[in-house]
Amino acid sequence: MKRTAWGVFSCVAGLLFVGSQARLTAAITCTDADYNGHYAFSSVGELLQLPPAGAALLGTIAQSGRFDPDGKGNVPIETTVSYNGFITTGNTPGATYSVSPDCVITFYLTLPFPLSVPSQFQGILSRDDQQMVLMLTVPSGTVIIGQHIKQKISFCGLQDFSGAYQVELSGTISAPASLAGQFRRVGRLVADGEGNFSAVTTADYNGKIVPEIFQGTYTVNSECFVTLTYTTGSGASAQTFTINGALGGNGEIAMVLVLNSGWGVAGTLRAQQGAAGEQLEIR
Amino acid sequence: MTQLKQVAGFIGLFLLGSCWAAQGAITCSTSDYHGTYAFMMNGAWLTSPATSVPAGPFTMEGSFTSDGQGNVTVQSIVSLNGSIQSVDTKATYTLNSNCTISVLVNFPAPLGIAATFQGVMSADNRQMTLLLTNPAGTSIIGTHLKQFTEFCGGSEFNGAYAIDLGGTLLGSSALAGKFHRIGRLVADGSGNFTATTLVNYAGQLTPESFSGTYVLSGDCSLKLNYRSGSGSSAQSIAISGLLVDGGSTVVMMITTPGWAVSGTLKAQQ
Numbered sequence: 421m422k423r424t425a426w427g428v429f430s431c432v433a434g435l436l437f438v439g440s441q442a443r444l445t446a447a448i449t450c451t452d453a454d455y456n457g458h459y460a461f462s463s464v465g466e467l468l469q470l471p472p473a474g475a476a477l478l479g480t481i482a483q484s485g486r487f488d489p490d491g492k493g494n495v496p497i498e499t500t501v502s503y504n505g506f507i508t509t510g511n512t513p514g515a516t517y518s519v520s521p522d523c524v525i526t527f528y529l530t531l532p533f534p535l536s537v538p539s540q541f542q543g544i545l546s547r548d549d550q551q552m553v554l555m556l557t558v559p560s561g562t563v564i565i566g567q568h569i570k571q572k573i574s575f576c577g578l579q580d581f582s583g584a585y586q587v588e589l590s591g592t593i594s595a596p597a598s599l600a601g602q603f604r605r606v607g608r609l610v611a612d613g614e615g616n617f618s619a620v621t622t623a624d625y626n627g628k629i630v631p632e633i634f635q636g637t638y639t640v641n642s643e644c645f646v647t648l649t650y651t652t653g654s655g656a657s658a659q660t661f662t663i664n665g666a667l668g669g670n671g672e673i674a675m676v677l678v679l680n681s682g683w684g685v686a687g688t689l690r691a692q693q694g695a696a697g698e699q700l701e702i703r
Numbered sequence: 704m705t706q707l708k709q710v711a712g713f714i715g716l717f718l719l720g721s722c723w724a725a726q727g728a729i730t731c732s733t734s735d736y737h738g739t740y741a742f743m744m745n746g747a748w749l750t751s752p753a754t755s756v757p758a759g760p761f762t763m764e765g766s767f768t769s770d771g772q773g774n775v776t777v778q779s780i781v782s783l784n785g786s787i788q789s790v791d792t793k794a795t796y797t798l799n800s801n802c803t804i805s806v807l808v809n810f811p812a813p814l815g816i817a818a819t820f821q822g823v824m825s826a827d828n829r830q831m832t833l834l835l836t837n838p839a840g841t842s843i844i845g846t847h848l849k850q851f852t853e854f855c856g857g858s859e860f861n862g863a864y865a866i867d868l869g870g871t872l873l874g875s876s877a878l879a880g881k882f883h884r885i886g887r888l889v890a891d892g893s894g895n896f897t898a899t900t901l902v903n904y905a906g907q908l909t910p911e912s913f914s915g916t917y918v919l920s921g922d923c924s925l926k927l928n929y930r931s932g933s934g935s936s937a938q939s940i941a942i943s944g945l946l947v948d949g950g951s952t953v954v955m956m957i958t959t960p961g962w963a964v965s966g967t968l969k970a971q972q
Contacts, residue, residue, distance in 0.1 A: 448971055448972050522863070522899075524887060542885065542901055544887055545865065545971060546864070547785055547951075547971075551969065552865075554755060555903060561906040563881040563905070565867070584729055584802070586824070586825035586832055586845070589821070590844060601749075604844050608845065616771060620819050624842055626842065629837070690826065690830065691825060692729055692802055692824065692826075
C-alpha cells in the first residue's frame with residue numbers, strides 16, 4: 421500500500437515536472453535588457469507604393485549593416501541601402517525599441533533620407549536572442565524582411581575574415597540594361613587573412629547562367645565590417661565592384677550588400693568550416 | 704635558452720601559418736555529403752522550359768538523402784505557379800575537393816525535366832546552398848540543412864518558435880502578390896499550437912492570430928493545419944515541413960493550392 425501511494429506521488433511529481441518543462445520552453449520572458457550588443461543584418465525587399473515624389477525609389481530595396489542596441493531601449497543603426505540601385509548610407513542614430521515578454525521587438529525610427537518618414541519594424545528573437553527576423557510594418561506599401569545575427573567578436577582585423585566561405589547573393593539589377601533583372605550568385609570565396617581573396621562563382625543574370633571567377637582585396641575595420649573590392653573585365657569593359665557588410669557570430673558569417681550603382685543585391689558569406697555548432701541558416 | 708625560444712617561436716609561427724592554410728584548403732570527398740538534409744527552394748521560372756512547367760513563382764520543400772556514394776533520394780512537395788504536387792525522385796551528385804557540389808536530378812512528371820544544381824557546402828558540411836543552373840531561364844536558389852535527428856518521438860516540436868514565411872500568393876484576390884508572415888508560434892508538444900503573427904499582403908500589413916493542430920511523424924516530418932479568416936473568406940491552410948537540429952528548426956512550405964510560400968520556424972530558446 422505504501423508502495424502504491426509512493427508510486428502515485430512519484431507519477432504526479434513526474435508529470436508536474438514534465439509539464440513545467442514543456443511550459444518553460446513556451447513561457448520565455450524577455451526584457452529590453454535581453455536585446456543588447458551588436459547585430460549584423462542584411463535584407464532584400466520591395467518598395468511597392470510611395471508618394472509621387474518618391475516614385476524613382478520604387479522597386480528593390482537591399483541593405484546591410486548593424487543594429488547596436490544598448491539593452492535600455494536605444495538602438496543606433498549603421499546601414500548602407502540600395503534603393504532601386506541608388507546606393508546611399510542610411511545611418512539612424514535615434515532609433516528606439518521595446519521588447520515584449522514573448523521576445524517580440526518593436527522598433528521606432530525615422531527612415532533616413534530620401535524617405536524621411538516615421539517608421540516601425542517588428543522583429544522576433546530566436547536562438548536564445550542570437551538571431552532575429554524583422555519586418556518593416558509602418559509605413560505600408562513595402563515588403564522588407566531582414567535577417568539579423570548577433571556579433572560576438574569585437575576589435576576585428578584582417579585575420580577575423582580568413583579561410584573559405586560560401587557565397588550566396590540575391591536581388592535585382594536595374595542598370596546596366598544588359599544585366600537588368602533578377603540576380604543570384606553562389607560560389608566559394610577564399611580569404612587569405614592578409615587582405616587578398618579569390619572567388620569561384622556561378623551567377624544567374626535573369627535566368628542566364630554565367631560562371632565567374634575573380635580575385636581582389638579586402639579590409640576589415642575594428643567594428644568588424646568587411647569591405648571587398650574586385651574588378652571584372654578589362655579595358656573599356658572593366659568594372660570595379662565593392663561589397664560591404666558586418667561580420668556575425670564569431671566571424672563565421674558576413675551579412676553583405678553590393679555597393680555598385682544599379683545593383684540591389686545582398687546576401688551572406690558563410691564559413692565552410694568552424695561554425696562552432698551553430699545553425700546559421702538564412703533564407 | 705635563447706635557441707629554445709627561437710625554436711618554439713618558429714614552431715608557433717608554423718602552426719599558425721598551417722592553421723590559416725587549413726581553413727582555406729579544406730578538402731571534401733564524396734562521403735562527406737551523406738545523411739538527410741531538409742531543404743527549401745524558392746524563386747521563379749522566368750521562362751517555361753516545357754509545357755509541364757509554367758513560368759511563375761516556384762517553391763519546393765522536402766529532403767535530400769545522400770548515401771555518401773554519389774546517390775541521392777529526393778522526397779519533396781513543389782508549388783508550380785500555385786499548383787501543388789509531390790515529387791519523389793533519384794539524383795546523383797559530384798562533390799569536389801573544395802566542397803563545391805553539382806547535383807543532377809531527373810524530375811518526373813509533372814515537371815518532366817532534367818535539372819542541374821550547383822552549390823557550396825558550409826558550416827562543417829551541415830548546410831548547403833544550391834543554385835538551379837540548368838535549364839536556364841530560372842532564378843531559383845535553395846537552402847539545405849542537415850537533419851541530425853532522423854527519428855522523432857513526438858515531443859521534439861514543443862515550445863515557442865519564431866515564424867518566417869515568404870513568397871507569393873497567387874490568384875486574383877485582393878490579397879494576391881508578394882507575401883510575408885513573421886510571428887510567434889507556440890506548440891504544446893501534444894498536437895496543438897497557437898500563433899500570433901503579422902502578415903504582409905503585397906505591402907498591406909495585417910495582424911493575424913490563429914490556432915491549429917499538428918502531426919509530427921517518426922521521420923521528423925511535420926504537418927500543420929489551421930483556418931484563417933472568417934465567413935466566406937475563411938481558408939484552411941496546410942503546411943508541410945521537416946525538423947532539423949533536434950527540433951530547433953523547421954524547414955517548411957505552405958501546401959495549400961494557390962500559394963508559393965516557404966520558410967522556417969526557429970526555436971526561440
